[in-house]
Amino acid sequence: MSYLTESFMQLLGRAPRKPKPEEYTPEVKQIHFYKRGEKVDLEAIRAEHMGHKSHKWRNRRWATLISVNLLFLVSYYFDVQLLEGALTGSRFIGFHMADLNSALQVMLAYKHVVLNLLIGTVTIFVLWFLLGGRTFCSWVCPYHFVAELAEKIHLKLVERKLIRNHEFHRGVRTVFYVVFAVLALVTGYTVFETVSPTGILSRAVIYGATLALGWVAFLLLFEIFFSQRAWCRYVCPIGMTYGVVGLLSPLRVVYNVEACKHEGECRKVCEVPHVLEPVIKGRATDVTVPIGADCTRCGLCIDACPTSSLRYEIRGLNKVL
Amino acid sequence: MSDDKPDNADMPGSVVAKQVPPVVNRRKQQQRRQFLRTLMLAAGVVGVSSMGFIPVARSWNPRLRPPGALDEAELLAACIKCGQCVQVCPVKAIKLADIMDGFGVGVPYVDAREQSCDFSCDGLQCILACPTGALSHKLNYPSEVRMGFARLDRPDLCLAKKGEGFKGKIRGPEFDGMFRYNEIDRWKPQRIRDQEFDLEICDLCVRHCPIEIRIAQCEAGEPPSGDINQCPPRHAIELRPVDEGDGIRRMRPEVLDGCVGCGACEMVCPTSPASIVVDIESMVKRV
Numbered sequence: 249m250s251y252l253t254e255s256f257m258q259l260l261g262r263a264p265r266k267p268k269p270e271e272y273t274p275e276v277k278q279i280h281f282y283k284r285g286e287k288v289d290l291e292a293i294r295a296e297h298m299g300h301k302s303h304k305w306r307n308r309r310w311a312t313l314i315s316v317n318l319l320f321l322v323s324y325y326f327d328v329q330l331l332e333g334a335l336t337g338s339r340f341i342g343f344h345m346a347d348l349n350s351a352l353q354v355m356l357a358y359k360h361v362v363l364n365l366l367i368g369t370v371t372i373f374v375l376w377f378l379l380g381g382r383t384f385c386s387w388v389c390p391y392h393f394v395a396e397l398a399e400k401i402h403l404k405l406v407e408r409k410l411i412r413n414h415e416f417h418r419g420v421r422t423v424f425y426v427v428f429a430v431l432a433l434v435t436g437y438t439v440f441e442t443v444s445p446t447g448i449l450s451r452a453v454i455y456g457a458t459l460a461l462g463w464v465a466f467l468l469l470f471e472i473f474f475s476q477r478a479w480c481r482y483v484c485p486i487g488m489t490y491g492v493v494g495l496l497s498p499l500r501v502v503y504n505v506e507a508c509k510h511e512g513e514c515r516k517v518c519e520v521p522h523v524l525e526p527v528i529k530g531r532a533t534d535v536t537v538p539i540g541a542d543c544t545r546c547g548l549c550i551d552a553c554p555t556s557s558l559r560y561e562i563r564g565l566n567k568v569l
Numbered sequence: 570m571s572d573d574k575p576d577n578a579d580m581p582g583s584v585v586a587k588q589v590p591p592v593v594n595r596r597k598q599q600q601r602r603q604f605l606r607t608l609m610l611a612a613g614v615v616g617v618s619s620m621g622f623i624p625v626a627r628s629w630n631p632r633l634r635p636p637g638a639l640d641e642a643e644l645l646a647a648c649i650k651c652g653q654c655v656q657v658c659p660v661k662a663i664k665l666a667d668i669m670d671g672f673g674v675g676v677p678y679v680d681a682r683e684q685s686c687d688f689s690c691d692g693l694q695c696i697l698a699c700p701t702g703a704l705s706h707k708l709n710y711p712s713e714v715r716m717g718f719a720r721l722d723r724p725d726l727c728l729a730k731k732g733e734g735f736k737g738k739i740r741g742p743e744f745d746g747m748f749r750y751n752e753i754d755r756w757k758p759q760r761i762r763d764q765e766f767d768l769e770i771c772d773l774c775v776r777h778c779p780i781e782i783r784i785a786q787c788e789a790g791e792p793p794s795g796d797i798n799q800c801p802p803r804h805a806i807e808l809r810p811v812d813e814g815d816g817i818r819r820m821r822p823e824v825l826d827g828c829v830g831c832g833a834c835e836m837v838c839p840t841s842p843a844s845i846v847v848d849i850e851s852m853v854k855r856v
Contacts, residue, residue, distance in 0.1 A: 334651045337700045347649075351649065354649050357646035358647040414606060419607075437622070441674065441675060442621035443621075459668050460667055463617075
């Protein structure tokens with residue numbers, strides 16, 4: 249239960265807290281005890297792990313993301329009716345699917361719910377509940393993809409000390425969530441859709457370039473020169489929605505403390521590093537710790553980890569696999 | 570905060586007096602900066618998205634909406650901006666609005682002059698495709714649609730009004746517009762530019778009116794899809810003789826209350842600009 253509360257509070261924007269002594273299991277206490285006694289030469293470990301480079305999950309993810317978005321285009325272009333519509337609302341071989349946040353905005357603004365929309369919403373809810381919630385962000389959202397590329401430029405500039413990253417308070421995403429919901433309800437317009445780079449990009453991929461891409465370009469420049477991954481980290485209510493959907497999801501990333509050398513490579517590549525707080529030395533409250541709901545299941549940390557301390561897990565299926 | 574104490578404790582030591590003044594706790598300062606930054610981000614994003622209201626409130630881009638569209642404000646609320654209606658239209662009449670439409674971004678519209686709706690799907694496919702009811706599922710037949718209302722905007726240009734005929738291709742060899750000519754292919758809309766006309770007096774608007782075409786089919790005992798419900802109850806347009814006392818045989822297209830505002834007449838009108846145009850339903854004052 250406390251894992252769930254902590255996971256939810258982090259989603260809302262609370263900084264991860266240090267666990268209290270009574271929260272640690274005896275097993276992990278022992279591991280922490282031994283690790284404290286060990287002499288650690290972090291430089292040597294880093295040097296030893298220098299050669300570790302894997303892009304397995306990133307490549308699979310990019311392939312999936314590109315395929316899904318291209319499937320929309322191909323389906324329309326060749327009129328094969330496989331995946332019709334855009335990411336905000338679609339039909340997969342005839343089955344309705346509706347992006348949860350877009351559907352919510354429409355329901356609040358229009359104040360009627362058509363059965364098809366409800367069916368689409370439930371379908372998508374079940375789908376992303378099973379697949380991990382924010383999995384949508386890193387495995388499907390086209391903005392996530394371009395933002396990932398922009399992030400590489402940002403990090404290069406930071407490394408050369410040409411710019412520095414400006415962080416915001418993560419709680420502002422919760423504020424955005426509430427503000428956009430209230431705006432939809434009060435004004436009767438789906439205000440968020442006007443600026444949603446996910447919708448804009450998805451439509452542009454399918455129906456052709458628009459001026460709205462200028463806004464997406466502005467966001468990317470903002471992220472390159474001012475604040476790393478700002479939209480996904482601090483603004484996007486879509487990510488927030490899927491985060492909540494993924495709170496109890498069976499698919500998640502888990503951390504095992506035993507072999508971990510605590511170099512922190514995983515935290516460097518993570519879009520939402522606060523979820524990786526348990527990998528800090530002495531923070532894991534159990535031998536294996538599930539990563540919180542704000543995690544996008546992108547797998548960059550799994551790729552980055554030289555000791556295989558992070559991996560995907562499907563709860564309940566592990567014994568089978 | 571406990572971090573303050575060491576700084577304050579150093580205060581009396583005047584040797585380092587120059588470095589002492591910044592007693593402000595750095596962490597606190599950073600937090601304050603972050604807070605202000607966050608406030609600006611919130612104001613910025615909410616501000617930019619709210620700007621989408623301007624084009625809507627000022628009606629910058631009055632749009633002809635697809636069949637079955639709810640009233641403008643409701644349409645913008647109910648539409649999920651997915652474009653499924655775009656994908657099913659056999660003549661590609663539906664387009665999605667861009668960011669200059671503000672809150673209307675991604676909402677479907679029809680540019681009738683470029684490509685009007687011609688109901689060649691018969692079944693109102695766009696309405697069936699709509700997942701949110703923004704295109705109202707209450708409509709079943711083309712004659713129930715009311716996108717707008719046609720009006721003879723430039724009687725001085727109208728060929729029929731001038732007593733002139735029409736010969737050749739409608740709107741030239743470059744025009745991409747499509748129309749379903751039943752007698753050519755019931756299932757496949759044709760390029761309008763591939764059709765040749767030779768009319769004694771121009772009646773292109775009337776002969777391309779999907780409602781009039783349906784009425785003619787019904788009168789011939791062949792209602793569309795064999796369904797008599799497809800038969801429109803009222804006429805939409807007809808040519809009426811006009812006598813200007815100069816002996817020239819003139820006709821004038823008269824729009825009747827069966828007009829659904831699909832815009833086919835506007836698309837095929839050979840004058841430039843179009844003599845007949847569709848007034849958008851939301852802009853028409855209802856009696």
